[in-house]
Amino acid sequence: MSSKYLFLSLLIPLVCSVLAYTGYGFEFQLAVAASCIGIITIAYWKRIKSFADISFVIGALVFSMGGDWFLSNKGDNFMMFAAGIGLFFFAHLGYLIFALANGKLNRTLLYVLLAIYLSFYVFVLYPAIDEKILSVFSFVYLLISCVSVAAAAGTNLPKAAKWSYFAGIVFILLSDTIIAFKEFLSYPDLNFLILPTYYAAHICITFALIERITKKQVNGTKVKA
Numbered sequence: 001m002s003s004k005y006l007f008l009s010l011l012i013p014l015v016c017s018v019l020a021y022t023g024y025g026f027e028f029q030l031a032v033a034a035s036c037i038g039i040i041t042i043a044y045w046k047r048i049k050s051f052a053d054i055s056f057v058i059g060a061l062v063f064s065m066g067g068d069w070f071l072s073n074k075g076d077n078f079m080m081f082a083a084g085i086g087l088f089f090f091a092h093l094g095y096l097i098f099a100l101a102n103g104k105l106n107r108t109l110l111y112v113l114l115a116i117y118l119s120f121y122v123f124v125l126y127p128a129i130d131e132k133i134l135s136v137f138s139f140v141y142l143l144i145s146c147v148s149v150a151a152a153a154g155t156n157l158p159k160a161a162k163w164s165y166f167a168g169i170v171f172i173l174l175s176d177t178i179i180a181f182k183e184f185l186s187y188p189d190l191n192f193l194i195l196p197t198y199y200a201a202h203i204c205i206t207f208a209l210i211e212r213i214t215k216k217q218v219n220g221t222k223v224k225a
Contacts, residue, residue, distance in 0.1 A: 099165070125185075128184045152166040168203075178194050
């Protein structure tokens with residue numbers, strides 16, 4: 001598939017995200033990540049051995065789908081909520097490994113994020129979470145989220161791919177932060193941003209991977225996806 005059609009195919013997760021957000025069913029929410037997996041797979045189909053790192057992003061998207069299911073069906077069940085956080089932790093781990101395979105941590109950004117989010121945890125979240133196990137899960141998740149963003153900022157991908165990937169991971173952090181306000185602090189005013197930022201993350205990350213393989217082609221490497 002030509003690069004033009006790969007970029008146009010991003011309309012699929014975009015349309016699915018709009019349908020999911022407007023209430024047409026949870027299956028469209030899963031379809032956002034699933035379509036991104038399909039697009040990435042097609043883009044790299046004949047280059048998978050040369051770009052084995054994409055398996056970590058695909059794995060992250062799969063774990064995100066599992067996390068979506070648990071959080072969407074959790075009700076008041078603590079274990080379902082904890083399982084959802086656990087799966088999203090592994091999603092972050094996949095994104096982190098991909099970023100580190102293509103660069104290094106931006107330590108300055110990491111220190112800034114840790115200063116902000118550790119303060120947020122100590123003074124705001126920790127007093128608000130009754131379940132100690134959930135508190136520990138949230139702390140560990142907070143740490144890997146900050147590291148993932150710092151790693152995304154330190155990639156050596158082509159410029160547009162780098163900043164699109166970085167934007168995607170930042171969108172995940174923003175979505176998760178708003179979820180924390182909703183679940184632990186009973187602050188619902190930002191809830192309308194949870195899903196748009198989450199869907200935007202998938203689309204930005206997929207755009208980044210398409211951009212990378214396209215740049216390889218433009219720079220003289222023959223790529224047929």
